[in-house]
Amino acid sequence: MTDAQRSHPRDFIASLEKGLKVLLCFERKHAKLNLSEVARLTGYTPATARRLLLTLHELDYLHSDGKRFWVAPRTLLLARSYLMSRPAPQVAQPVLDKLADRTRQSASLGLLLDHEVLIIARSTGRRTLSTGLGIGSRLPAFCSALGRAVLSTLPREEVVSYLATTPLDPWTPKTVQDIASATGQVEHCRTFGWAECDEELELGVRSIAVPISSISDKTIAAVSLSVRAERMSMEAFRAAHLAAIREARDELRATVTFD
Incomplete structure (x- = not known):
């Protein structure tokens, strides 16, 4: 984020931004990271990455074996604040449950966040997929049905x-790899009003998504x-x-307010 994008640059705490960026490095593909990997993913110097990792470890947001770091359970408190205080996930859940029960498939609700889609509600049908997605999972916008x-x-x-x-990194051999x-x-x-993803995120998985628009x-x-x-x-899926x-x-x- 640049100063021009910040509403009050003088009040912006850069160290907090850096600490949060370190936490966001950890995901399913990067469950455990060492110092050099965190420095590479964040673009920070090894010295800066080290201080941030040790601070987060001291605060119990990260665990470590001395070489690698991974997210600690305390980080769930950050997500819980959103899930408990904002109406969208709570109101949307019954709708997704009904869709999943009706189709016996897995339904998700996602929002665009930077270059990814963030899943804020999900219901797994009787025929469980192997993707292991859940609330808080992030998907690449360029090759996911939700993102498209x-x-x-x-x-x-x-x-x-x-x-x-956007980095067009291939997730499978079927992932699109060019802007066109x-x-x-x-x-x-x-x-046509709907998007599809045919084994581009995970081989053996197909998805269809429909955008949700406001009155405007x-x-x-x-x-x-x-x-x-x-x-x-x-x-046949369609x-x-x-x-x-x-x-x-x-x-x-008609029922969910996103803010």
């Missing part, structure tokens, strides 16, 4: 600019459904469940 759905209502020039600054292909997927959602038509979130690829083709996803979208749009 949310991006689809941005102006085209903003989408191109957004994708140009990624933009094309977003344009597909803009035209500004997209604020998206709802998705995921199935195992061996159970149905993408065409035929069987797209209507149910759209019904959940309509219910979420």
Whole structure:
């Protein structure tokens, strides 16, 4: 974040920003990290990364074996504050539960956050997927159905600019790896009203997402459904469940306030 983007740059505490950035380094792909890995992921010097890691360890937000660090249970208190105080996850959960129960698949609600989609509510159907996604999981916006759905209502020039600054790292051999292909997927959602991800995040998993718009038509979130690829083709997936996803979208749009 630049000073121009901060409303009160003189009041901005850079050290707090750095500490939070270190915490956000840890995810499923980076469950345990050493000093050099944290420095590389954050762009901080090893000396700065070391001080931040040791401070977070002292505060019990990180655990360590002396070489590597990992997130401690105390970090759940940060997420709990949002889940308990904001209405969106609580109001959305019954809608997702109904969608998951109706389709027997896994349903998710996500918001665009930086270059990723943050899942704020999720319901797992009877046929559990292997992705291990949960509330707080982050997905790449450029190749996820949720991300493409949310991006689809941005102006085209903003989408191109957004994708140009996004690392298009391959998650599977099927992941799109160029801006033209990624933009094309977003344009597909803009035209047809739904986005898809066909084994681009995980082999064997297909997803469809529909954007959720406010009255002013500004997209604020998206709802998705995921199935195992061996159970149905993408065409069969759309035929069987797209209507149910759209019904959940309509219910979420009428009942959930995102702020």
